[in-house]
Amino acid sequence: xKAVHFGAGNIGRGFIGALLSEADYETTFVDVNEKVIxxxxxxxxxxxxxxxxxxxxxxxxxxxxNSLNEEDKVIEAVSKADLITTAVxxxxxxxxxxxxxxxxxxxxxxxxxxxxxxxxxxxxLLKGHVLEEVGAEEKPLLDEHIGFPDAAVDRIVxxxxxxxxxxxxxxxxxxxxxxxxxxxxGIPEIQGITFVDDLTPYIERKLFTVNTGHAVAAYxxxxxxxxxxxxxxxxxxxxxxxxxxxxxxxKVLIEKYGFDKDQHQKYIQTIIKRFENPxxxxxxxxxxxxxxxxxxxxxxxxxxxxxxxxxFGEKPEQLAHVVAAALSYKNGDDPEAVExxxxxxxxxxxxxxxxxxxxxEGHPFVQAVxxxxxxxx
Ligand SMILES: NC(=O)c1ccc[n+]([C@@H]2O[C@H](COP(=O)([O-])OP(=O)(O)OC[C@H]3O[C@@H](n4cnc5c(N)ncnc54)[C@H](O)[C@@H]3O)[C@@H](O)[C@H]2O)c1
Ligand SMILES: O=P(O)(O)OC[C@@H](O)[C@@H](O)[C@H](O)[C@H](O)CO
Numbered sequence: 001x002k003a004v005h006f007g008a009g010n011i012g013r014g015f016i017g018a019l020l021s022e023a024d025y026e027t028t029f030v031d032v033n034e035k036v037i038x039x040x041x042x043x044x045x046x047x048x049x050x051x052x053x054x055x056x057x058x059x060x061x062x063x064x065x066n067s068l069n070e071e072d073k074v075i076e077a078v079s080k081a082d083l084i085t086t087a088v089x090x091x092x093x094x095x096x097x098x099x100x101x102x103x104x105x106x107x108x109x110x111x112x113x114x115x116x117x118x119x120x121x122x123x124x125l126l127k128g129h130v131l132e133e134v135g136a137e138e139k140p141l142l143d144e145h146i147g148f149p150d151a152a153v154d155r156i157v158x159x160x161x162x163x164x165x166x167x168x169x170x171x172x173x174x175x176x177x178x179x180x181x182x183x184x185x186g187i188p189e190i191q192g193i194t195f196v197d198d199l200t201p202y203i204e205r206k207l208f209t210v211n212t213g214h215a216v217a218a219y220x221x222x223x224x225x226x227x228x229x230x231x232x233x234x235x236x237x238x239x240x241x242x243x244x245x246x247x248x249x250x251k252v253l254i255e256k257y258g259f260d261k262d263q264h265q266k267y268i269q270t271i272i273k274r275f276e277n278p279x280x281x282x283x284x285x286x287x288x289x290x291x292x293x294x295x296x297x298x299x300x301x302x303x304x305x306x307x308x309x310x311x312f313g314e315k316p317e318q319l320a321h322v323v324a325a326a327l328s329y330k331n332g333d334d335p336e337a338v339e340x341x342x343x344x345x346x347x348x349x350x351x352x353x354x355x356x357x358x359x360x361e362g363h364p365f366v367q368a369v370x371x372x373x374x375x376x377x
Contacts, residue, residue: 003027004074004081004103006096007088008036008064010157014168016085016116018048019176021059023190028077029064030096037064039165046166052279053172071099078103083188084113087153090122090293097129104130104146105138110185112147114178118211120203120298123148123182147184152177152203154210156274158282171280177202201257205264208249210271211300212319216242217275218288219325223376229275229282237377242272244318249304255311291329292336297357301326305365320368325376327353327369349373 003020005012008029020027031037040046045060065074078084078100088096093115100113113130115122127148131139155174160167180187180195187195196202214229220241221232232238246268253259275282294300301323308316327349331337343352350370353359359366 001025001082002077002080003083003085004030004077006030006067006084006086006100007092008033008040009087010159010168011116011153011155012087013046013059013166014048014157014170015153015155015174015176016087017046017062018057018059018170019190019192020083020085021061022057022192023188024061025083025190026061027063028081029062030067030074030077030099031064032066032068033165034066035165037066040064043166046168049167049169050172051169051277055172067096067099074099075102075106079106082111084111085116086114086122086126087116089290090117090119090125091290093117093122093126094129097126098133100126101130101133104142105134110145110147112149112183112185112188114149114151116151116153116176118153118207118300120200120207120303121150123150123179145184147182149179149182150199150203151179152199152206154206156277156280156282158280159286161281169280171274171277173274175206177206201253201259205253205257205259205267207300208253208304209246209268210274212249212304212322213242213246213268213271213275214287215294215300215326216245216322218284219291219322219329220376221284222288222329222331223325226284229284229287230278230280232284233272233276239272241318241321242275243268245322246271248308248316248318252304252307252311256307285331285334288326288329288331288337289334290336291326291334291340292356295323295326295340295353295356297359302357302359302365305368309364315364315368317368317372320365321372321376323353323369324349324372328373328376 003025008031040062041064048057115126153176156171176193178193178195179199217229217232220238226232250264305316305319329337
């Protein structure tokens, strides 16, 4: 079996590549990082270290291609692949879509494309970009034969500090859930993927607990001068805020999906323990990266806040506090953080928030966020 995976970064090598290798796939990684691509082609294998244990996994049968200057080879690889996956970041999906579209149009059999990005509807978004690249006559063919099942992917893989460009240290925990009904052809036999009829509860539970919680630690942690998620959570006021926020998102999730209250509380506690893992060092700047994306109306902070207001008719003050911290996030190395602070400098925090979310001045959540700037703590 052959797979093409776009994005040989932390989660690509540390999770998707590892599971594909265990399932005996021969995987071609497509990236723009020459150092990683060369190392993949030189060694054909790499090591995944499970943090806090002595266990390592060897990932073999891997190679690399550059999406910028080896386009024909990428298209050829896509045309022959049994499975295509991505973990490049939501904003990069439109850039890889033309190559995926050209490859898919060359193949004469069903196949599946799974975007493993932290967002609701990642594969559906990618499908939209791919369809923009093909002619009107080809669209129905592609629609009929190529599946774009949405997915939820969970494993914390921090930025790597090893000298070796391929070895990757990950937490032992993982979850990969894929929408079954959208798969075309046979269900891929990959141990570690759970296929479900309705992905929505899984992706929302993951995004609004793991990623919302992570954002609390990252934005309040950075605001208070901490470097890592673990350090941030050693501050009792941040830990308390994290619990407050996850109680608000938990209330929404339980109401929407009928999750058992005690089970959900256990899920929250497991996640907090994962954030506090002493064997992983995860920078607040990695977790807080892309603040404009994270402040978007459909993402981890604002979507559950809006749903909280709709469901309970009250303002989620804890989420509003974290949004205020996110709007104050500064990092000169992160282009979105630089752009955010430019918006804030020009028009103020609340205007920047309205611009990003398209919420009106009088919206209760805009008012709730406004009230939080006085005392971010
Ligand atoms: N790291 C995690 O803990 C984690 C967990 C779950 C999901 N995710 C999601 O996975 C995605 C990737 O995250 P990451 O942490 O691995 O980031 P990363 O920066 O480590 O990896 C992204 C990779 O994409 C490559 N890339 C950029 N532009 C490209 C292009 N045009 N063509 C091909 N490759 C390109 C980069 O060079 C990099 O190697 C994100 O959507 C993230 O939300 C990450
Ligand atoms: O990848 P992002 O930028 O959407 O979010 C940062 C982290 O919260 C994220 O990468 C988590 O580590 C991951 O989602 C855990 O499964």
